[in-house]
Amino acid sequence: GESVGLHLPTLSVQEGDNSIINCAYSNSASDYFIWYKQESGKGPQFIIDIRSNMDKRQGQRVTVLLNKTVKHLSLQIAATQPGDSAVYFCAESSGANSKLTFGKGITLSVRP
Amino acid sequence: DTAVSQTPKYLVTQMGNDKSIKCEQNLGHDTMYWYKQDSKKFLKIMFSYNNKELIINETVPNRFSPKSPDKAHLNLHINSLELGDSAVYFCASSQGGGRSNQPQHFGDGTRLSIL
Numbered sequence: 001g002e003s004v005g006l007h008l009p010t011l012s013v014q015e016g017d018n019s020i021i022n023c024a025y026s027n028s029a030s031d032y033f034i035w036y037k038q039e040s041g042k043g044p045q046f047i048i049d050i051r052s053n054m055d056k057r058q059g060q061r062v063t064v065l066l067n068k069t070v071k072h073l074s075l076q077i078a079a080t081q082p083g084d085s086a087v088y089f090c091a092e093s094s095g096a097n098s099k100l101t102f103g104k105g106i107t108l109s110v111r112p
Numbered sequence: 113d114t115a116v117s118q119t120p121k122y123l124v125t126q127m128g129n130d131k132s133i134k135c136e137q138n139l140g141h142d143t144m145y146w147y148k149q150d151s152k153k154f155l156k157i158m159f160s161y162n163n164k165e166l167i168i169n170e171t172v173p174n175r176f177s178p179k180s181p182d183k184a185h186l187n188l189h190i191n192s193l194e195l196g197d198s199a200v201y202f203c204a205s206s207q208g209g210g211r212s213n214q215p216q217h218f219g220d221g222t223r224l225s226i227l
Binding site: 031032036038041042043045046049051087089091093098099100101102104105 | 220
């Protein structure tokens with residue numbers, strides 16, 4: 001079946017460095033992609049999204065890159081801070097019913 | 113000023129009981145969702161309602177019955193609770209479900225533990 005997955009289960013980065021979290025998806029019909037951050041005891045928090053007619057989108061300290069050719073999505077976090085420590089999820093949807101399929105979470109750990 | 117609020121935050125109950133979880137959103141969204149997150153943090157959609165109409169119904173046991181009295185509320189009733197129902201249940205909402213993709217906004221979850 002279709003799946004969305006992450007390359008690495010955990011990522012440890014030094015405070016101040018840039019972080020890159022990668023995600024692969026298998027559904028070539030996917031047209032909407034989104035990244036969420038989940039802190040302990042909280043619900044997923046929207047970070048940034050991108051539609052399939054774009055290959056890059058920037059937010060505050062975050063950039064999402066979409067490569068539809070190889071079905072790859074990445075989240076870049078600039079100048080990673082301790083508050084960025086959390087579990088990150090990518091998700092995708094296709095079609096009109098807004099059904100999001102989530103990938104496995106990856107834990108980002110920021111070293112002081 | 114909580115956008116998506118769920119009650120209760122924690123629910124501990126015995127196998128075989130019936131329980132309900134409530135969700136309310138004050139974002140003015142027209143679509144609401146229920147997700148289940150297992151112990152490995154995997155998030156899976158269960159149901160979605162758009163303007164009180166069921167639009168997503170995944171392969172969930174019929175012991176689970178969602179109810180949407182209005183656009184701002186989506187409740188989840190679970191009959192005959194089983195050990196495997198232990199999980200964190202998240203409610204979410206978005207605008208334009210069924211016609212466009214917009215970010216879904218999540219509540220902080222209900223931690224259900226079955227004894």
